[in-house]
Structure formats: C-alpha cells, structure tokens
Amino acid sequence: MTTAPVNIEELRALIARALEIEPEEVTDEAHFTDELDIDSLLMLEISTRVENTFGVPENTVVVSGARTLAELHAVVVSKLVSETSTQPVIRPRPLRDPAARLFLFHHAGGSHLLYRGWAELFPQDWELCLVEAPGRGRLQSLPLIDNCDRLVDYFHTAIAPLLDRPFGFFGHSMGALIAYQLTRRLHHGGDPLPDWLGVSAYGAPRGEAGADDRPHLMSDDDLRGWLRNVGGCQPQLLDDDAIWHKFAPVFRGDFKLLDTWAPPRAPEPLPVPLSVFGGRRDKLTGEDSLLSWEAFTTHFRRLELYEGDHFYLTSHRRHLAAAITAAMRSSAA
Template identity: 80%
Template sequence: MNIEELRLLIADVLEIEPEEVTDEAHFTDELDIDSLLMLEISTRVETAFGVPENTVVISGASTLAELHAFVVSKLVGEMPARPVIRPRPLSDPAVRLFLLHHAGGSHLLYRGWAQHFPQSWELCLLEAPGRGHLQALPLIDDCDRLVDYFHTAVAPLLDRPSGFFGHSMGALIAYQLTRRLHHEGDPLPTWLGVSAYGAPRGEASADGRPHLMSDDELRGWLRSVGGSPPQLLDNDDVWRKFAPVFRSDFKLVNTWASPRDPEPLPIPLSVFGGHRDRLIGEDRLLSWRSFTTHFRGLEMYEGDHFYLMNHQQPLADAITAAMRSAAV
C-alpha cells in the first residue's frame, strides 16, 4: 500500500480533493475528522487493504504520514510495543511531561496536546497494555503491576526536570508511580498533577464497582458519566472489543488497597476537576492537600468528568505555570 492510495481513500470519505489531505495535515484540527469519520475511515482501510479490525481507530495517528507508517507496520507485522509515545520527540528537551490516561482509555486522550506546551518540552504519553499501540499485550488489572510496568518505562527518562499529570485512573497511577520512585530513591518529578480523581481514603468507594456490572448496566453508567463516544456504547461489535478494557481498568481502580497514613509526597501537587463531575466532588479533590508537603491548590473548569476535552489550552497553561513555579 502506498501513501497515495490512503490519501485518496481519506479524501473520498471526507468528500474533498486529495490534495487537501496533505501528509502532515492534522486529522482533528485541520481536516475536522471526528470519531465517527475515523470509524468510517477505519472500516474502509480494513476492507481495501486487509488490515486487522480497528487498525485506524487504535493507531493514534494524527496525520496521513503517521497513519500510513502505522498501517504499513501492521501489514508487515513490525509494530514495536512501546508504552511511551512522544508526539514531538526532542533530542534534548528542557522538560518532560508524562501524561497518563483514564480507565478504558488510551494515549489518545491527549491527542493534540503537544501544540499547547513550550517547544522545548517533550510530552510523553503513557499507554497501558491492551489498547492502542499495545493492543497485542495482555491487560493489567492490578495497580501495583501497572505501576511496575510504567516504572520500567519512565525511569531512563527522568534525567531532567519532569512532571506527571494523570486523569481519573491516570491520577491514581501517577500518584502511585511517584510513591514508588520516592520509596526506591529514584529521581522524582518536580510536580504532580491529579485530575478528576479523589485522594485515597480507607473506606470502599460508592461508585457501584463498575467492573462487576452487567453489560447493559456498565454501558448505561458510562453514558451517565460522559466522555465515551456514542458509537462505542451503541455499536455492539465495537463495544465487545472495548468492554474488556473498561472492566480490567475499573477492576484495577476498585481493588486497589489505599495506603494507611501514607507519608506526604515531598513535591508540589496540583488538583484539577470539572464543576459538573458526577463522580468526584470538590471535597474529595481538596482532600489531596494532606498527601503532599506542597499543595498548590484546586482548579475547577466548566464540564463533567471529562472536562479536559474542552479546555486543552487553559489546562496546558495551568500545568505549564505550575511546573515552572515548582522549579523555582
């Protein structure tokens, strides 16, 4: 398959001229490709070139050039399994910011974020096994084992100022990963940001333990929370592929044993949330203040549990300012 064939296919789906689909035109920002159009493109690529189902959807590609490279690698079976994805690789970055995704999600949560940060910063998107580039790997449904996995991946990259930002389940993993680094005497991030996740507490959560719900209950619960595209929840074939990921991740969150009286982390910690989040209220977010020696406050944005999808630039500005303040 050559890139021109793929260009023609995408142009046909979008009903535009092929020359408008340049190699580096951003799918979301410049070509206005939403999740529904991406599913249509994925289906056509599967039919035309015989690649595995959902190849385009899981690729994480943001341009034609990236998608072509990914599809070719799938055809020849040479796609490397890497948990760290760098949208804008730098040979000598001033800062590395590690971003961790939510339950049932992937690094695609942070697609397009790199453009909102300083050019000298390298964003590192962490991908949990069993999705995206790591679809062939088994899912991990235990918090400590996933922290082990990410610890191995990020340890060589902590050779310069760094920050961790995690959303929902990603906040839990970012917190536990920071605790692991602290316990083992490894370099710590200069700043930790947690989003849409309450601070650890001893009692069991009251969220209905979604990993034990029936399919109908789980799909209904995800609809009420928001953030999941309708075509994922309404299409039975698509749901069957993603349901095991949701259940595995929710099991990880629900079975995690909160530490008793943990030592406050010796780094600045900032908290973020949505005003209309049905899962986490401000009181739970504010309870993070006792888990750090340098609490940098709570910032709230308009929106629900996935408020960050509509506030990329303001959130990036807040993270940048927080990290720069922490470095002083």
C-alpha cells in the first residue's frame, strides 16, 4: 500500500475524467448524486480508479458512503494510515480517559457504517467503538469469518484491552447475536462483563434453523429475492448487478455464520441487564421472538418498538441513542 500523500487535486482530476467534465466542475462540496449526477455504476468505476491509483482496498469508495470530493479525500487519506488498516475497532471520537465505552456491532452484510454519525448523539465523555467484521469496509483485505465462535474469538482479542472501564454492548441483527455470544464468552472466562447489553432486530436463540431458513444455501437469484421481500438489505445493493456481485459474498458468508450457529442448550441466564429493540413492521423478527430474550438474562429491562422495518434504527437514531444512554446509566447505577 502506498504511503504517498493524497493530493485532493489528483482526486478531482480522476473524477472529472470519469465524468468527462472539466476538473473545476468538481468542487470540494459538490454532492456526488445530486449535483454531479453520479449513479451507482459510475461510482463503481470511480471506486476502481481510486483503488488502482492510490492502492486503497477494493470497493473503498462505494462502501465509504462518501458524498463529496472533500469526504472522499478524507476517506482515502484514512485508508493509507497503515497502523489502523487492520484494526476491527473504529473509534470516531477517541478519548484519553472515557467515562464509559459503548461497543456497536453491525448487521449481516453490513459494516461499521451502520453507526456513522452516532458518536455525536451520546455523552461527550463516552467513547463509541464501532466493531467491524473482516472482509468489508476497512478490513476488506482480510478473509471473511463465517463461523460465529471464530468471529467472537476475533472480536474478544480485539476489544480485551478496552474493557478497563464501564462498557456496554449493542448489536443490530447479526450484531445482536455476536454481542450476546461475546457476553457469554466474557462471563464464562471470568472477564469483565458489560454493564448493559442491547439487542436489536434479532430474536432470542432457538433451535437450529430448518432447511427453508438457510439463506446462505439459496441460489443467487433466490437470495436477492428473499432479501428484497424481507427488507434485509438496502434496495440499491439489490437493484444493481455490479454492486450486488461485490457484496454478495459478504451476505452469503454472514448468513452462513447465522445459519450454522448452534444455540446453547438451556443456557444459564446472563447476570447482565438486557434491553431489546425492534421495528414494528420487521418481517424477519416478530414481537414474540424479541420478548423471548427475557429468559436469557437475570435482569430483563424492556422491549422498545419503533415504527419501521428491519432497519428501523436508521430513522430513529436520536431516540434510540437516548434510550441506550438511559439504559446504560441505569444499569451502572
């Protein structure tokens, strides 16, 4: 990977060539989709050019969600900082001595970008830690981990040095399973436990999935159709063949992790306060399934439902952040 400085003018010229316009038309703050009319295929082409020119990981631009030249420049510069390129914990607002840490775990097929912008919604003396699985985002150069226990091992090693003060876990969808299993791992190992555990849009552990409930075994067309039907993926990833084929292996690997995980038999309830969150119109996880988490903790807090589907949280960030803050503070009191 190159370590040469990234000149914003080089990026401006690269984008201009892809759009066949003059460089001065690509201003620093011009919005890619609204003002420069860059669609998903053009963004994929620009991403490839950026990767080849600057030596950043594959699909950097598409995954980053950069909306302007200035944002893209910041993303590329961050990619070239080698000491952070393989770290699974992203701290948007690093603090020297945080009062608490909140670890956020993303959904299947997703990345830490699910929680982009969340740090500003929490207390200023809290440090948010966005935990990213290998094979996506900043960790695209690493192989996917499609086994739950191995991914928990990987995260356990990564976060162990950060458990030196009060902390909490929050996981959405697949991230809820990872947060739960990681809490069990800490409990069984005699390690510090989170003050609070939050699970979102994922039902409590149950028996193994049947043959019809294993998305990782579906054909490509069936998997796309299933994701579209249940609202388990952003439509733009499903509607564009080129983008879908970039992300399909990540979805399939994550679903293999979920489909092959064997729930514990009669697990001991965790001695950790647990709150549950979900969307009222979630086709993947119903209210009864969410409420069944009560049996997995000695301190069940409550179920909070919001208007929306499986990704309800993108429309309720501020309210959800307030609920998480209140739950953590109450649990630590």
